Amino acid sequence: MPIRITSEEAPEAGPSRRSVPARSSPELDGEDDMIEEEGWTKETFENRSISKSTHSAIPQLRTTMDKLKEVISRIEEGLEIVKETAIALEDSQQDEPAIDEVENSFFKALDQRELLTMKIGVLEDIINQLRAGEEYSNIESSYEQLSIPRETEYLGKSKRAKYKNSKEYADFRSALWEVNHSTACPPVSQWLEKGPDDESDDDDFDVGGVTQNYRCPITLVLFEDATTSNKCGHNYSGEAIRDLVDSARKSRRPAKCPVTGCSAVLDKTDLKANPALQKRADEFARREKRREDEREEGDDTIAIEDDEEDY
Structure with missing residues (x-):
């Protein structure tokens, strides 16, 4: 990643000069004299020492x-x-x-x-x-x-x-x-194969052994307008957590994160909508509904077979 910084205090650090026609004047009239205009080109650029005093x-x-x-x-x-x-x-x-x-x-x-x-x-x-x-x-x-x-x-x-x-x-x-x-x-x-240079580390990591919880710790139902705390990373339903913060403010007490074991004190500025999490929560609800429908269909099939046997 190239980084180039120049100092305005050091004009001798490589400026190029290009010639442009001079403005006509009585003294120079009829001559092809040129004046120089300062500029920078890639070819003439030079790195210069950079220190704290280099303002830019x-x-x-x-x-x-x-x-x-x-x-x-x-x-x-x-x-x-x-x-x-x-x-x-x-x-x-x-x-x-x-x-x-x-x-x-x-x-x-x-x-x-x-x-x-x-x-x-x-x-x-x-x-x-x-x-x-x-x-x-x-x-x-x-x-x-x-x-x-x-x-x-x-x-x-x-x-x-x-x-x-x-x-x-x-x-x-x-x-x-x-x-x-x-x-x-x-x-x-x-899912992660150990490399030849990896030390035995099976005892010091066990990431991923949990199931995502899509229920708000306040309402105890699936997220609505999923919202995440930037301070502690916990998730809530948007309206529920904002109401909690407002209620705590009115009572002049700290608005503590409602997740058990979390001591973070929240403010509304700590809360950010999490549409990606909400989408996953909606997909989870859809899958759960589909599984429930499949179970009900299976129960109906068994009931019909039982009736036929009785008959």
Whole structure:
């Protein structure tokens, strides 16, 4: 990722000069004299030392970080779309082979997000060093020296090492599992093959061994307008959690998260609508209704057979 920062305080850092016709004047009339106009070209650009006193350095680095964070947000939106695609395939046919390809897309998105997060971390380190008085003679080279080893180390890991503690992958597998199973989802180790360099880690992770709960902890029924707390990550029905916060405010007491064992104190600014979760809750309700209808049809068939035998 190339990074170029220039200092307005150092015009000698490589500006090019191009000739343009001079304006006509009595002194120069009839001559082809030219005047020079300053500018920058890729060929004449030169890296210059960057320090805390270079006024544009830190703001430009911050701008780059913000752009990378925007890309991460889009990747996370893509993760939800990939997960919904996998759920639809699993709903159409249990263990649909095409899910493997979708899962690989999910892995690639997780990798891209992790690499971008590393880049942001490197930029943050550079900013902190600049503030501490460090000077970079070639900031692009310094950036690569910091980022490339981290990226290489990550990409060299096995899938198990990369995704064993990933909440997103655990949610991905749990969402697929619950389509055709009523039991808790097994640990993600079931789907992540151990690499040759992985140490024995079966005892220190067991991610994914739960079933998603789509019931609001306040109303105890399925989510309506699913809403998530940015503070603790718990989910509720939108109106129910907002009413709880309002009621606590009127009573001049803290609005504690209603999930058992959670001590987070919530404000409305901590709450964010979660349409993806609501969609999954609706799909869960639809599957439960379908299973119930199938059970009822089975009971009717048995009842008819019993009547025929009695007859």
